[in-house]
Amino acid sequence: MARIPDSTVDDVRAAVDLVDVVSDYVRLKKQGVRFVGLCPFHNEKTPSFSVDSRQDLFYCFGCKRGGDLFKFIEEIEGVGFLDSVRLLADRAGIEIAEEEGNSEEASEKEAMLGALRFAARFFFDQLKTPRGQRAIDYLGQRGFTKETVKTFGIGYAPDSWDTLLKAATAAQFKPEILEQVGLVKRREKGDGHYDVFRDRLMFPILSPVGKVLGFGGRIMPDTKKDGDFEPAKYINTSETPVYHKSEVLYGLKQAKTAIRGEEEALLVEGYADVVSLFQAGIKHVVASSGTALTPQQVRLLGRYARTVVLLYDADNAGVNAALKGIETVLAGGLAVYAVTLPDGADPDSFVQRFGAEAFRTLLREERQDFVGFIVQHARRLGGLDTPEGKAKT
Ligand SMILES: [Zn+2]
Incomplete structure (x- = not known):
């Protein structure tokens, strides 16, 4: 692991103003010694997020997130401590001499x-x-x-x-x-x-x-x-x-603000799906590039979203992939829904052909939770012993 000298961390802390940094992400209003605004980490209509400019700390009474400058960048950019120091050092024009050894x-x-x-x-x-x-x-x-x-x-x-x-x-x-x-x-x-x-x-x-x-x-x-x-x-x-492809999501850089706003992330399969949906204004969308959804990717999404919506093909491979995805998301502590695409369609072709409104309707009306998904696909998944499966045989 690389190390950044403590003295550099202190330099960065001294050179960067927390209110300044937060203002890049939140519209703050001065209230005495505090600045308040709508929390960037959860959805709210009345401000419960505040920055104390004397103590250089932020805190949200809604979602209880709080901490110092570096913590704020870690949370909002979804990075670790070292990267938060690097980002802020960059901003302050401070050069980092990473410590020897590595x-x-x-x-x-x-x-x-x-x-x-x-x-x-x-x-x-x-x-x-x-x-x-x-x-x-x-x-x-x-x-x-x-x-x-x-x-x-x-x-x-x-x-x-x-x-x-x-x-x-x-x-x-x-x-x-x-x-x-x-x-x-x-x-x-x-x-x-x-x-x-x-x-x-x-x-x-x-x-x-x-x-x-x-x-x-x-x-x-x-x-x-x-x-x-x-x-x-x-x-x-x-x-x-x-x-490390198991730790990366395609499109997250572009989507993270929208994901935070919606508190939800759409997971699709391909690069073109991400790009097309984003262009159509459905911006809270990412893809797991060339892998099944991994626990690390779910953890990454958890920094921005509470819910993951999986879009999958109607064929057997799609259903099986969705089932695995659902299990991975649930194990990661997030809520999960699955949406089946009409036969033969992918998100890219669907949104280009039918438009964003039709896609939003699909997302809203066709989403199934874990139980609904199991019930619908019981036969395909081999679960003939479920009541639904029996009723159909
Ligand atoms: Zn909050």
């Missing part, structure tokens, strides 16, 4: 995050080049607006074996670092590396505070086949020292 490891991680950030920018910038035009066309066909593309940092990996590799090494990123974060692979024959993502639409996977951790790359609809080799529809960054 500084080598820390700087290697920094290099990896730097390489990922570079790659995200590189893929995004490709959209402005002639070879990126086919990606622009495809994004247009999918109904994604310019603003949405920017919000999610969607980009394009060119149809080439080494465009990223060349650009990144020219920018002083070592091929070994690029390899460690899954952007390039070592050639099997001969020396050197090659780009992993080629001719793909690129979805950067971000941490809640916006660090690029990895990518999902979707194949272009008209990608040339490589002989008999059929390329995968999606390539996702696999586990790396900075990307």
